[in-house]
Amino acid sequence: xxxxxxxxxxxxxxxxxxxxxxxxxxxxxxxxxxxxxxxxxxxxxxxxxxxxxxxxxxxxxxxxxxxxxxxxxxxxxxxxxxxxxxxxxxxxxxxxxxxxxxxxxxxxxxxxxxxxxxxxxxxx
Amino acid sequence: xxxxxxxxxxxxxxxxxxxxxxxxxxxxxxxxxxxxxxxxxxxxxxxxxxxxxxxxxxxxxxxxxxxxxxxxxxxxxxxxxxxxxxxxxxxxxxxxxxxxxxxxxxxxxxxxxxxxxxxxxxxxxxxxxxxxxxxxxxxxxxxxxxxxxxxxxxxxxxxxxxxxxxxxxxxxxxxxxxxxxxxxxxxxxxxxxxxxxxxxxxxxxxxxxxxxxxxxxxxxxxxxxxxxxxxxxxxxxxxxxxxxxxxxxxxxxxxxxxxxxxxxxxxxxxxxxxxxxxxxxxxxxxxxxxxxxxxxxxxxxxxxxxxxxxxxxxxxxxxxxxxxxxxxxxxxxxxxxxxxxxxxxxxxxxxxxxxxxxxxxxxxxxxxxxxxxxxxxxxxxxxxxxxxxxxxxxxxxxxxxxxxxxxxxxxxxxxxxxxxxxxxxxxxxxxxxxxxxxxxxxxxxxxxxxxxxxxxxxxxxxxxxxxxxxxxxxxxxxxxxx
Numbered sequence: 001x002x003x004x005x006x007x008x009x010x011x012x013x014x015x016x017x018x019x020x021x022x023x024x025x026x027x028x029x030x031x032x033x034x035x036x037x038x039x040x041x042x043x044x045x046x047x048x049x050x051x052x053x054x055x056x057x058x059x060x061x062x063x064x065x066x067x068x069x070x071x072x073x074x075x076x077x078x079x080x081x082x083x084x085x086x087x088x089x090x091x092x093x094x095x096x097x098x099x100x101x102x103x104x105x106x107x108x109x110x111x112x113x114x115x116x117x118x119x120x121x122x123x124x
Numbered sequence: 125x126x127x128x129x130x131x132x133x134x135x136x137x138x139x140x141x142x143x144x145x146x147x148x149x150x151x152x153x154x155x156x157x158x159x160x161x162x163x164x165x166x167x168x169x170x171x172x173x174x175x176x177x178x179x180x181x182x183x184x185x186x187x188x189x190x191x192x193x194x195x196x197x198x199x200x201x202x203x204x205x206x207x208x209x210x211x212x213x214x215x216x217x218x219x220x221x222x223x224x225x226x227x228x229x230x231x232x233x234x235x236x237x238x239x240x241x242x243x244x245x246x247x248x249x250x251x252x253x254x255x256x257x258x259x260x261x262x263x264x265x266x267x268x269x270x271x272x273x274x275x276x277x278x279x280x281x282x283x284x285x286x287x288x289x290x291x292x293x294x295x296x297x298x299x300x301x302x303x304x305x306x307x308x309x310x311x312x313x314x315x316x317x318x319x320x321x322x323x324x325x326x327x328x329x330x331x332x333x334x335x336x337x338x339x340x341x342x343x344x345x346x347x348x349x350x351x352x353x354x355x356x357x358x359x360x361x362x363x364x365x366x367x368x369x370x371x372x373x374x375x376x377x378x379x380x381x382x383x384x385x386x387x388x389x390x391x392x393x394x395x396x397x398x399x400x401x402x403x404x405x406x407x408x409x410x411x412x413x414x415x416x417x418x419x420x421x422x423x424x425x426x427x428x429x430x431x432x433x434x435x436x437x438x439x440x441x442x443x444x445x446x447x448x449x450x451x452x453x454x455x456x457x458x459x460x461x462x463x464x465x466x467x468x469x470x471x472x473x474x475x476x477x478x479x480x481x482x483x484x485x486x487x488x489x490x491x492x493x494x495x496x497x498x499x500x501x502x503x504x505x506x507x508x509x510x511x512x513x514x515x516x517x518x519x520x521x522x523x524x525x526x527x528x529x530x531x532x533x534x535x536x537x538x539x540x541x542x543x544x545x546x547x548x549x550x551x552x553x554x555x556x557x558x559x560x561x562x563x564x565x566x567x568x569x570x571x572x573x574x575x576x577x578x579x580x581x582x583x584x585x586x587x588x589x590x591x592x593x594x595x596x597x598x599x600x601x602x603x604x605x606x
C-alpha cells in the first residue's frame with residue numbers, strides 16, 4: 001500500500017485495514033472503481049485478478065467482512081455498485097512472523113506492476 | 125438414540141470456536157461445551173523481542189481490538205520504564221484515553237448494530253439470509269447508516285491518536301508520540317454533520333432508547349434469556365466510578381457483595397487463577413478467594429455496570445440509574461442486558477470523547493516520561509469486551525522473557541459456557557426437531573459476550589467454529605457450519 005501511495009496515481013485513493021468492515025461499504029460507495037488487494041492461500045500463480053460482485057446474501061458474518069459482503073452493504077445502504085476487482089497475491093507463509101519471503105516479494109512486485117498498469121488505464 | 129449438535133462456526137463473533145451439545149436417547153441435554161479448537165502461542169512469539177516493540181507487536185493478535193492490546197502492553201511497559209500509573213504526563217494519559225474511548229465507541233456500535241441488532245430487530249427465528257445488517261437496513265435504513273458512521277467516527281479518533289490505522293504507534297513506553305492538533309480537534313468537535321461528536325452523542329442516546337423500547341416490549345425474550353447468577357469483575361476508578369482506561373480491581377458476587385475491592389492490578393496473580401481443561405485451549409480464570417468451582421466471573425459491559433458505583437458523565441449516569449433501578453440496585457445477571465449496558469457505555473464513551481476534545485492538555489507537548497527501569501510490568505485495561513491483562517518480564521538486555529495475556533474472552537469463558545448450557549437446556553432439550561432458529565439462540569447467547577476468539581487463543585486470524593449435535597455414542601447427528 002505504501003508503494004502504491006508513493007506512485008501518486010491521479011484519482012487513486014489508497015486505504016489499508018486490519019480487516020474489512022462495515023464502514024468500508026461507505027468508501028466503496030464513494031468510488032467508481034474499487035480494487036481489493038490481499039494475500040491469498042493456495043494460489044498457483046503469482047497473483048490473480050478477478051471481477052467481484054455484491055454477495056447475494058450475507059449469511060456468514062463475524063466482525064470482519066469479505067469484499068463481496070462489503071459490496072452488498074454498499075449496494076443495500078447507498079445504492080452504489082462500483083466496478084470492483086480482487087487482486088489476490090500468492091502468500092507463502094501465514095504463521096506469526098515478520099517480513100516477506102523473497103518469493104513473496106517477487107510475486108508482489110509482479111502484482112504491483114499489473115495493478116499500476118490497470119489503474120493507469122482507469123479514467124478518473 | 126442419543127444425539128449430538130455441533131455448531132461450527134459461530135457467526136458474528138471475532139475468530140471462531142465450536143459448540144458441542146450432547147443429547148441422550150430422549151433428546152435431553154446431557155452435556156454442552158463451548159470449545160476453542162486452535163491455538164497459536166502469541167506469548168511465545170514476543171519472547172526475545174525488545175520490550176518497546178510490544179505495544180506494536182501485540183496488535184497483530186486481533187483485527188478488531190488492536191487498540192486494547194496496544195494500550196494494555198503500553199501500560200505494562202510504562203511500569204517497566206519507571207513511568208507506571210500516575211506518572212504519565214497529562215497529555216500522554218489523555219491522548220491514550222481519547223484513543224481508548226474512540227475504540228469503545230466504534231466497537232460497541234459495531235457490536236450492537238452490526239452483530240446483535242439483527243437478532244432483535246428481525247427476530248432470532250428470521251431467515252438467516254436476511255438476519256444481518258442489510259436486513260436491518262431494509263427495516264430502517266437510517267439506523268444502519270448511523271451504525272456505520274458511529275463506527276467510522278470512532279475509527280477516525282483512533283487514527284488521529286494512534287497515528288496509523290494499522291499497527292498504530294501512538295502509545296510508547298512512558299507516554300505517547302503525538303498530541304492532538306487543533307485541526308484534528310476541530311474536525312471532531314465541529315465537523316460537518318453528521319461526523320461530529322454532538323451527533324455521535326445524539327445517536328448514542330437514541331441507541332439506548334432503541335434497546336430500552338425493545339426490552340419493554342419483549343421482556344419475556346430479553347430478561348430471562350441465559351440469566352444465571354455469577355461474580356463480576358472489572359477495573360473501577362479509585363472512587364468507584366466507571367473507568368475503561370485505568371483503576372483498581374473490584375469484583376462483586378451475584379448479590380453485590382464485594383469479593384475484591386481496591387486491588388492494585390500489579391498484584392493480580394494473588395487474586396486471579398487460571399484453570400485448564402482438556403477439551404478447550406481457552407483457560408478458565410477464577411477468583412482465588414472463591415476457588416475454582418465458585419470463583420468464575422463475568423467481565424465486560426454487564427460486569428462493569430455491576431461493579432461500578434456510578435458513571436462520571438451526566439447522560440450515561442442518568443441511564444445508569446434507570447438500568448440499576450430495574451434490578452433494585454442488585455447486580456444484573458441477565459445475559460441479554462449486556463446489550464443495554466453496552467449502549468449505556470457507548471453513550472458514556474461519546475460524552476467522554478467530547479470532554480477530552482475540549483481539554484487543552486491534548487495540545488500539550490510533554491509526551492513521554494521515564495524513571496527507574498524495572499524488570500517486570502503489568503498493564504490492565506477495560507477493553508470493549510472486558511478486562512484485559514498484559515504481564516511481561518524483561519531481561520537486562522531489554523528483551524521480553526515472559527508474557528502472559530488474559531484477554532476478555534478468556535475471562536468470560538465459563539459464563540459463555542453457562543450461557544450455551546442455558547440455551548441447550550431451555551431451547552433445545554427434549555425437542556423432536558432442532559431448527560435453525562434454535563441453534564441461532566446458542567449463538568445469540570455467545571454473541572451477548574461479544575467474544576473475540578482470535579484474542580482468546582492468542583491466534584492470528586482463521587479459526588472455524590461449529591455447533592454439533594452428538595448422540596449418546598458420540599456420533600454427530602447434526603452439524604451447523606456457516
